[in-house]
Structures are given as C-alpha cells and as structure tokens.
Amino acid sequence: MSFLQPIALLGIALAATPILIHLLNLMRHRRESWAAMMFLIKAKENSSRMSKIRRWLTLLFRTLAICALSILLSRPMASDESSLINFSNQKPEVLMLVIDRSSSMQKKFLGSSKTLLRRGLEEFEQFSKSWPESKLVVIETVFSETVILDEIETLFSREMEDFFGPTDSGGNLPFTINKGLNWLEDAEIGHVQILVISDQQESNWKIRENEQLIRNIKDKIDSKEGLWKLRFLKLESAEINNFSLVCKTYREETDKFHPTLLITGNQKNTQSLAVKINVNGKLSNLKCRFFPPSTTWTPAISLSDQPPKGWIKISLPEDSFSKDNDYFFTYGNQEMLKVGIACKDEHTRKFITAVCNLDPERIFLNETFSLKSKKLKENDLLMIQGFSSPEEDSQILKFIKAGGRVVNFPDFDGNNKPQTFQNWNAIESASKNDFFQISEWNRNQGIFANTANGRELALPYLKILQRKIPKEGETLAFYKDGESFFRRKTIGQGVVYSFSTLPNRDWSNLGEGFVLVPLLIRIFDESSESPALKLLECGESASLEYNELTPITGNPNQKPSVNAGIYKELGKFFAFNRKTSESQDEMLNQEEMKKTMSSNHILWSEARANSLSFERAEIWNLFLIIMLLFLLGEGLLGLPAANFSFGAKRQ
Incomplete structure (x- = not known):
C-alpha cells in the first residue's frame, strides 16, 4: 500500500489525544476517605468492573477512529505489489526495466491501437507508481547498456528514441537480463524489482544457445532470497x-x-x-x-x-504491419574470394581444394599459403584442420577479430588441446551399425536453409563414425543426442565455422559431397564480401560500428544499428536489413520456461487487454467505513446501561 498524500499520516499522532484527555481527567480528582464507602464497594463491585471495560473500549474506538481518519486523508492506494494484508514488502532501492526492442514489438497490442513496445513502457510507468522514491534503471536488447532515469517521462521523450524507441533489430533477452543482473551486483543493490516487457518471441531467447545464461539468471535471483524479484510481462499482439x-x-x-x-x-x-x-x-x-x-x-x-x-x-x-515489407541490397561490391588452406589430413585438404576449384572465376585459392607465413590478412577465408602452435593460434585469432573467417575441422589425433578460438570435447566413436545421426537444423535461414525450390539438405543421410564436438558458438545443426554437429561463433568482426567431423572415410561419409559441397559454397557466399560491404542486419555488432554512416533511404537521422535501409560512406553503399529471425512467429513455451526457471521470486504474467496490469485503486472509502464503524461503536458504548435489580423484582 502506498499513499498519494503521505503527509496526512502525521495525523496518526493525534490518536493519542483521547488517551491524554483521559489521563488529565484522572489527575483532576482526589481520593477522599468516606466512612460509608465501605458499604457501597460490595454493592457496586460487579457494576464497576463492567463500567471499566466500557470506558476502555470507548477510548480504544476513539483512538482507532482518528487513525482511520488520518489514513483516509492520506489517500491510500492498493496494487498487486502491496496490500492491506501484507505490509512486509520492503521499498526497493531500484526498479529495473528490461526492454525487448526487437522489431516484432512494433506489432499492435491486442485490442489497442498502440504498439507492444509503447504499451510495455506504459505498464512500467504504472508499475513504478507503487514505489515513487525508488531509482529507475533501464536496459534494452540493442545496446545492452544500463541507463539511469531522472524521471519516468524520459522513457517517452523524442530525444531518447535511439535508446528506447522502435527498431528493426532482433534481441537476446537472456544475455540482456544477465547483463542487467551483473550491473546490480556490481552496484551492490540490495532490494530490486525487475520487470521484463516482451512479446516472448522464441527467436529472441535462443534457448539452446543460452542454456547456461538462463540457469545463471535463476541462480542469481534465488541467491538473493527474495530481495530481488523478477517479473516477466508478456504482451500479446493482435491478429493481423x-x-x-x-x-x-x-x-x-x-x-x-x-x-x-x-x-x-x-x-x-x-x-x-x-x-x-x-x-x-x-x-x-x-x-x-x-x-x-x-x-x-x-x-x-x-x-x-x-x-x-x-x-x-x-x-x-x-x-497491417509494414516493418517486414522491405528488403535492401547493394550491388557491384563483389571481388574474388581469397582462400587459404592449412589441413594436416590429406583427404580433407584434397576435398576442400576440389570445391574451391569449382568456381575459379570467383574463388582465388592461395596454394602457397602457410600458417607460419604470418600473412593471414592477405586471405578472406581460412580452411584449417589439425593442431596449430600457440603462436599460430594467436595469429589466427587476430585474423578473425579483424574480420576474417575460418572454417575449422577437428584434429584427427587424440589431442584435446584447446585453440584460442575454439575448444573441443574428446573424440567419440560409434559402431558401424549405429552411426551418429543429425536430426535438427535451421531450415529457414543461414547456411543450412532449404534450397530455393524448398528442398532440404541431405543431413539425415550422413553416416558419422567419429566425432569431436566443438564447445563454443551458436549451434546450427544438432545430432539426435543433442550434441552439436556444426557451430558458428562470432569473434570481433569475424566468424569461426566449426565442424564436428572430417570428410575422411574413417570419420564419416562427409567426403561424398552431397552435404559438404553446398555448405562450403554457402560459406563462400557469406565470406565473398568484406564485412563492410555484405548484407548486414540491424542490431548485430557490425551495425553498431557503422552508426556514423549517412542514410540514403528513410529518415536522415536514422542509425544502422536500429533502422533498416541503405547507407553510404566515401562512395561505398551498405545495406542493413531487419533481423531475419523476426519474421518467425514461434512463441516461447512459457510452461517449459516456468519449469526451467522455477522460483518463488520469478513471476510470469500477461498484460491485460482492457486495463493496465499494475493499475492501482484508491481505497480511502474502505477507511471511511472503518472510521464510521469505530464511531458507531463508541456511540453505542456511551449509552446509559439499564439498571435492573433482580432482587427488587422478587419483592
């Protein structure tokens, strides 16, 4: 419970007035001995005891009536977060808002003309009214940086649209939430209320990739034993x-x-x-x-x-929703892709060389390439298989961070020594009649997407006898047992593609080419332009580095990190598009998430369609009724008692 006029609560001190008057009246009377008193004491003994109870009850009712009047004048407010029954909720030091700024949040809220994002901000505004003195902190999914607000109105100001407004980007909510919790820990905040506003689109959770982060969130919340409360508010979009x-x-x-x-x-x-x-x-x-x-x-x-x-x-x-109606391209930027190969397994080296030679007009194969040459930056893409020295690993890592790409195959030896850009599990072997099989991959986008005519890659037909699982990066294809067949890891401006097996007959039939050839060609497509010239998506790390580009389409003040469009710098064109995963309508399985993040301090709710979810109501009328009941009771106790003498009736 909170109060609109808390200064009126000072009136509770006046509740002591009836008690003071009673004490003063006692001081006005002196005790005098009277000989006949001893005969009256016995006669009035029962009547005196009842009279004392009536006087004390009258005094109590007068005191409580004044307290109720003071609370009434302070205009008490009730909400879900505080009630008359439970006054134990400590005022939080910080109210933190986690905003899902993904493009899908621009859809209309169910039964409203407002967007999901706008409705979510209004929900937080109402949420914060329960604790008007708490500090306001906001973190969102594009920049994932905390912003401290002086006042709630800042959320809606035009000047802050780059930080709280609509975007064409995607999101990674577990990453953003975890970063917000880290900030709270570093700032040593004791009591916190956290509200996450989101349409809970599955693509913005990346459940498999963020399993560890999700566990970390639950553990951090539980470790605070109720001082930190995390609430997820789902915003339902209208059917369009x-x-x-x-x-x-x-x-x-x-x-x-x-x-x-x-x-x-x-x-x-x-x-x-x-x-x-x-x-x-x-x-x-x-x-x-x-x-x-x-x-x-x-x-x-x-x-x-x-x-x-x-x-x-x-x-x-x-x-009805125009955010996903446009797509942008640039043309005339392509150059020959320079590829360097460093493979210790001869079968792997021959296979990759043959694939590169399929398109000699587009791919330049650097046949003299060596990791020891220290001229890695002369290449756009490296094909690596086998153990490399710490010095070579360091050179490869610099190459990747500067924007290079690496296709990484496991070492066929039992060497489990980690690379600076990838870690590996130990080699696993299957029996000849029980191969490792692939069952799940992203068929809609990326290098594993279906072909233009809708055909799937023949991944289920791979027969894998040996595998060495890469540990780091986003998994794009899974084995039946849930392990990673292929991972994609972003480091700086570059990317590492890691296979879990080799195109070697002792390892798999990957060398037959029906899967590996199309995969490598698609990797060549992704790598065929420099990171500055290829198609980029809003919200990715690369887009954040190009916020100074001049927009050619759209608003003259828009930024590529949040707005799709064509941008230009020094005669070069850059195409930034809406995050592709935002076109997927699959929603988070909330019941499964409740089990995964099962905690008394993590709450899940859905925004109301007809009113704000955290809307509060004044309850002064309740205290008016309570005050009148106390005054009525005080009045009844003040009525004279009937003087019945049962002995007189008998006579």
Whole structure:
C-alpha cells in the first residue's frame, strides 16, 4: 500500500489525544476517605468492573477512529505489489526495466491501437507508481547498456528514441537480463524489482544457445532470497493480415540482379502481389504470384543504364504491419574470394581444394599459403584442420577479430588441446551399425536453409563414425543426442565455422559431397564480401560500428544499428536489413520456461487487454467505513446501561 498524500499520516499522532484527555481527567480528582464507602464497594463491585471495560473500549474506538481518519486523508492506494494484508514488502532501492526492442514489438497490442513496445513502457510507468522514491534503471536488447532515469517521462521523450524507441533489430533477452543482473551486483543493490516487457518471441531467447545464461539468471535471483524479484510481462499482439519478405540468397550478373526471396503470409487465398522495385531511386513494378503459406520468388532486376555500384530496395504492398515489407541490397561490391588452406589430413585438404576449384572465376585459392607465413590478412577465408602452435593460434585469432573467417575441422589425433578460438570435447566413436545421426537444423535461414525450390539438405543421410564436438558458438545443426554437429561463433568482426567431423572415410561419409559441397559454397557466399560491404542486419555488432554512416533511404537521422535501409560512406553503399529471425512467429513455451526457471521470486504474467496490469485503486472509502464503524461503536458504548435489580423484582 502506498499513499498519494503521505503527509496526512502525521495525523496518526493525534490518536493519542483521547488517551491524554483521559489521563488529565484522572489527575483532576482526589481520593477522599468516606466512612460509608465501605458499604457501597460490595454493592457496586460487579457494576464497576463492567463500567471499566466500557470506558476502555470507548477510548480504544476513539483512538482507532482518528487513525482511520488520518489514513483516509492520506489517500491510500492498493496494487498487486502491496496490500492491506501484507505490509512486509520492503521499498526497493531500484526498479529495473528490461526492454525487448526487437522489431516484432512494433506489432499492435491486442485490442489497442498502440504498439507492444509503447504499451510495455506504459505498464512500467504504472508499475513504478507503487514505489515513487525508488531509482529507475533501464536496459534494452540493442545496446545492452544500463541507463539511469531522472524521471519516468524520459522513457517517452523524442530525444531518447535511439535508446528506447522502435527498431528493426532482433534481441537476446537472456544475455540482456544477465547483463542487467551483473550491473546490480556490481552496484551492490540490495532490494530490486525487475520487470521484463516482451512479446516472448522464441527467436529472441535462443534457448539452446543460452542454456547456461538462463540457469545463471535463476541462480542469481534465488541467491538473493527474495530481495530481488523478477517479473516477466508478456504482451500479446493482435491478429493481423500480413506478408513478410526475407532474402535467402542472391546472384549478380553484369546487367541483372537475381535475389531469391521468401515471401510468407497468413492469407489463405492465392493472389497477385504488386512488388515495388527501387534501383538507385528509379521505381518500377513487378508482379509476384503468391501461393499460401509461403512462396519463393527469384525476379530478374535489370541493371542496364545503372551505375556500376548502387543499391536496390524491394517492397511488398502495404499491409497491417509494414516493418517486414522491405528488403535492401547493394550491388557491384563483389571481388574474388581469397582462400587459404592449412589441413594436416590429406583427404580433407584434397576435398576442400576440389570445391574451391569449382568456381575459379570467383574463388582465388592461395596454394602457397602457410600458417607460419604470418600473412593471414592477405586471405578472406581460412580452411584449417589439425593442431596449430600457440603462436599460430594467436595469429589466427587476430585474423578473425579483424574480420576474417575460418572454417575449422577437428584434429584427427587424440589431442584435446584447446585453440584460442575454439575448444573441443574428446573424440567419440560409434559402431558401424549405429552411426551418429543429425536430426535438427535451421531450415529457414543461414547456411543450412532449404534450397530455393524448398528442398532440404541431405543431413539425415550422413553416416558419422567419429566425432569431436566443438564447445563454443551458436549451434546450427544438432545430432539426435543433442550434441552439436556444426557451430558458428562470432569473434570481433569475424566468424569461426566449426565442424564436428572430417570428410575422411574413417570419420564419416562427409567426403561424398552431397552435404559438404553446398555448405562450403554457402560459406563462400557469406565470406565473398568484406564485412563492410555484405548484407548486414540491424542490431548485430557490425551495425553498431557503422552508426556514423549517412542514410540514403528513410529518415536522415536514422542509425544502422536500429533502422533498416541503405547507407553510404566515401562512395561505398551498405545495406542493413531487419533481423531475419523476426519474421518467425514461434512463441516461447512459457510452461517449459516456468519449469526451467522455477522460483518463488520469478513471476510470469500477461498484460491485460482492457486495463493496465499494475493499475492501482484508491481505497480511502474502505477507511471511511472503518472510521464510521469505530464511531458507531463508541456511540453505542456511551449509552446509559439499564439498571435492573433482580432482587427488587422478587419483592
């Protein structure tokens, strides 16, 4: 319970007034001995005892009535966080808000014209009214840096939109929450109330990748034994008619550009979509036949009469949610991909060399490459297999941090020595009749995505006899037992791709090529441009480093870390797009998360559709009734008692 006029509570001190008056009245009377008194004492003994009880009850009711009047005038407020029954809630030192700023938070809130993000901020505003004197701290999923607010209105100010406003980025909520808890620990905050506002889209939790972080969050909250409270507030979006657009891959020719686009919609009918094509500001239209629930479309966009380098914007027709209707490209930036190979296993080296030679006009194979040459930066992509010295590991790590990419295969020896850029489990072997099999991977995006015509990679047909599991990075494909077949790890501006087996017959049939060839070609595609020129997504680490670029499309003040569009610097074009995973509508399984994060100090709730979830009500009318009841009781006790004499009746 809190109060709108807490100064009125000083009136409780006046509750002592009836007691003082009673004591003063006692001092006014003196005791005098009277001979006849001894005859009256026995007669009045029963009546005197009852009279004392009535006087003390009258005094108590007068005191409580004054207390109720003081509380009434202070305008008490009740909420879910504090009630009349439980006054033990200690005022928190800090109220922390964790904001999911992913693009999906721009959908409309259920039964409202406001976005999920706006409604979440209003929920926190109402939430904070229960503790008006607590310090306000905010952390969000794009920059994951804590911001201390002087006042709650700062959340809604136009000047702070870069930090609290809408974005085209994704999010990693466990990472952001854990970082917020670390800040609280470093600041030695005792009592905290934490509110997480999110639509709880599964792609922003990355459950498998963040298993350890999620356990850390639960352990940190439990270790505070109730001083830290964590509340997840789910914001439900309204049902809308929507189409979304993402790019699976693209191909450039001298005078044409061929993007392979995935168009997804919740419409049930086949229809023709009028798609807008904007090439360097010149508009045209193409028709796309949409077949529900999704259609793969590869238009041929003419680049004739266009400059050698430029940009392209493809837009679907306007619908109920326009944030996922656009996709941006640049063209004319591609150069030959320089590849260096350092493999101790001869089978692996020959196989990779053969794949590189499939496209000699696009891939330059550095046949003289050696890790000992210390000229790693002359390459764009390194293919590494086998043990390397600490000095070589250090050189490789510098290469990766500077933007290089590495495809890493395990050492075929039993050497478990960790690399500076990857750690490995011990070698495991399977029987010839019981292979290690792959059962799960991301079929919608990335290097394991289905082909343009919707076919899956033949991963289930791999027969793996030996494996060595990489420990670090995001798992993109899983074995049946849940172990990682392939991991992707970002270090600085570069990436490490780690396989768990070799294209060697003693290890697997990966060398047959039906899986490894398309995977390597897709890795070549991802690596074929420098990090500054390839397609990037908002909110990624690379986008944060390019916030000084000049926008060509959209708002002149927008930043690539939060807004999709085309940007330019020194004659080079950069395309930043909405996070692809934001187009996936799968929601977090809340029941499973409740089991994983089972704690009395972690609460899960859903935002109300018709009112704010933490809305409080004034309860002064309750104290008015209580005061009147006390006054009524005091009045009844003041009535004269009937003087019945049972002995007189008998006579």
